Amino acid sequence: xxxxxxxxxxxxxxxxxxxxxxxxxxxxxxxxxxxxxxxxxxxxxxxxxxxxxxxxxxxxxxxxxxxxxxxxxxxxxxxxxxxxxxxxxxxxxxxxxxxxxxxxxxxxxxxxxxxxxxxxxxxxxxxxxxxxxxxxxxxxxxxxxxxxxxxxxxxxxxxxxxxxxxxxxxxxxxxxxxxxxxxxxxxxxxxxxxxxxxxxxxxxxxxxxxxxxxxxxxxxxxxxxxxxxxxxxxxxxxxxxxxxxxxxxxxxxxxxxxxxxxxxxxxxxxxxxxxxxxxxxxxxxxxxxxxxxxxxxxxxxxxxxxxxxxxxxxxxxxxxxxxxxxxxxxxxxxxxxxxxxxxxxxxxxxxxxxxxxxxxxxxxxxxxxxxxxxxxxxxxxxxxxxxxxxxxxxxxxxxxxxxxxxxxxxxxxxxxxxxxxxxxxxxxxxxxxxxx
Numbered sequence: 001x002x003x004x005x006x007x008x009x010x011x012x013x014x015x016x017x018x019x020x021x022x023x024x025x026x027x028x029x030x031x032x033x034x035x036x037x038x039x040x041x042x043x044x045x046x047x048x049x050x051x052x053x054x055x056x057x058x059x060x061x062x063x064x065x066x067x068x069x070x071x072x073x074x075x076x077x078x079x080x081x082x083x084x085x086x087x088x089x090x091x092x093x094x095x096x097x098x099x100x101x102x103x104x105x106x107x108x109x110x111x112x113x114x115x116x117x118x119x120x121x122x123x124x125x126x127x128x129x130x131x132x133x134x135x136x137x138x139x140x141x142x143x144x145x146x147x148x149x150x151x152x153x154x155x156x157x158x159x160x161x162x163x164x165x166x167x168x169x170x171x172x173x174x175x176x177x178x179x180x181x182x183x184x185x186x187x188x189x190x191x192x193x194x195x196x197x198x199x200x201x202x203x204x205x206x207x208x209x210x211x212x213x214x215x216x217x218x219x220x221x222x223x224x225x226x227x228x229x230x231x232x233x234x235x236x237x238x239x240x241x242x243x244x245x246x247x248x249x250x251x252x253x254x255x256x257x258x259x260x261x262x263x264x265x266x267x268x269x270x271x272x273x274x275x276x277x278x279x280x281x282x283x284x285x286x287x288x289x290x291x292x293x294x295x296x297x298x299x300x301x302x303x304x305x306x307x308x309x310x311x312x313x314x315x316x317x318x319x320x321x322x323x324x325x326x327x328x329x330x331x332x333x334x335x336x337x338x339x340x341x342x343x344x345x346x347x348x349x350x351x352x353x354x355x356x357x358x359x360x361x362x363x364x365x366x367x368x369x370x371x372x373x374x375x376x377x378x379x380x381x382x383x384x385x386x387x388x389x390x391x392x393x394x395x396x397x398x399x400x401x402x403x404x405x406x407x408x409x410x411x412x413x414x415x416x417x418x419x420x421x422x423x424x425x426x427x428x429x430x431x432x433x434x435x436x
C-alpha cells in the first residue's frame with residue numbers, strides 16, 4: 001500500500017496511478033484474519049531470535065480432556081490423595097469394636113508375710129463412650145465428602161489456569177501475526193523506495209523515512225515473537241504438554257449471582273462441616289475411655305507350697321475429671337474452624353467481585369468489538385483515500401505512514417477484541433464455577 005509513493009511523479013512506461021493504486025491495494029492491505037483459535041497453524045521453525053517454544057495443534061484434543069490431563073499431573077494431586085487416605089483411616093477406626101488398642105498385663109506377685117508367690121495376667125479393653133462411635137462415623141463420612149469436593153474445587157482452579165493460558169496464547173498469536181504482516185509490507189515498501197531513490201524518482205529522505213519505519217516494525221515483530229514464546233512456555237509449564245486443542249471456545253453460561261453451589265464454596269463448606277464433626281468427636285471422648293478388665297491370679301507351679309489356687313477377676317475402669325485436658329485440643333480445632341469460616345466469607349466476596357468484573361468485561365467487549373469493527377472499516381476507507389491522494393502527489397509519505405499506522409492498529413484492535421470476547425466468555429464461566 002505504501003508503494004503508491006512511487007507515482008508521486010509520473011514515470012514513463014508505467015500504468016496510470018489509479019490503476020496501480022487498485023492493484024497494490026488489493027495485494028498489500030492485510031485482510032482481517034480469523035480470530036478463532038481453531039484457525040491456528042503449526043508454528044514456524046524459524047524465528048527472529050534463536051529461541052523456539054513450539055506448540056502443536058491437536059484436532060482430537062478437547063478442552064475437557066486437556067483439563068483432565070493437566071489435573072493428572074498437577075502438584076496438588078499428592079495432597080488430594082492424602083486427604084482420601086486420611087478419610088479411609090478415620091473410617092477404618094470408626095468400624096473398630098473397641099475405642100483403642102487392647103492392653104495385656106503380665107506380672108509376678110509375692111506376699112511377704114506368708115512368703116507365697118503368685119503369677120498374674122489381665123487384659124484391658126477400651127470401650128466407646130456413649131455416641132462416640134457414631135461421631136467417628138460422621139467424621140469419616142465428612143472427611144470422605146470433603147476430600148472429593150476438594151478435588152472438584154482443585155479441578156476448577158486447574159481449569160482456570162488452562163483457560164487463562166490458552167487465551168493469553170491466542171492473543172499473543174494475533175499480535176504476532178499482525179506484526180509479521182506489517183513487517184512484510186514494510187520490507188517490500190523499503191525495497192521499492194530504495195530502488196526508486198537509486199533511479200532518482202524519490203528523494204533520499206523518503207528512503208531514510210521508510211527505513212526508520214521498517215526498523216520499528218522489525219523491533220515490534222521481535223517483541224511480539226518474544227511474547228508469543230513466553231505465552232507458549234507458560235502454557236506448556238501449566239499443562240505439561242505442547243499439544244493445543246483445535247478449538248476451545250465455550251458457550252456462555254449466564255448466572256445472575258454467585259450461588260452456594262459454586263464448587264469453591266461447596267468445598268470450603270465441606271471443610272467447615274468436617275471441622276465441626278471433628279470437634280464433636282473430640283468432645284465425646286470426655287475424660288477418656290472406660291476399660292473392661294479381665295484377669296487371673298494363680299500360684300500353681302509358682303510356689304512349692306502352692307495349694308493350686310486360681311482367681312478370676314473382672315473389673316471396670318471409669319475415667320473422670322479429665323475433660324480439662326481436652327480443651328486445648330478442642331480449642332486448636334476451633335481456631336482452624338473459625339479461620340475457615342472467615343476464609344469462606346472473604347471467598348464469597350471475592351467470587352462476587354470476580355462475577356461482576358467478568359460480566360462487565362463481557363458487556364464492554366461486546367460494545368468495543370462493534371466499535372473496533374466499525375473503526376477498522378472507516379480506517380481502511382480513509383487509507384484508500386489517502387493512498388489515492390498520495391498517488392497523485394497531494395500528500396507526502398509521512399502523512400501516508402501516519403494513516404497506515406492508524407489503520408494497522410485498527411485492524412489489530414478488531415482482531416484482539418474478537419479474541420477477547422471469546423476469552424471473556426471462558427473467564428465468566430470460570431468465575432461462576434462452570435467447567436468446560
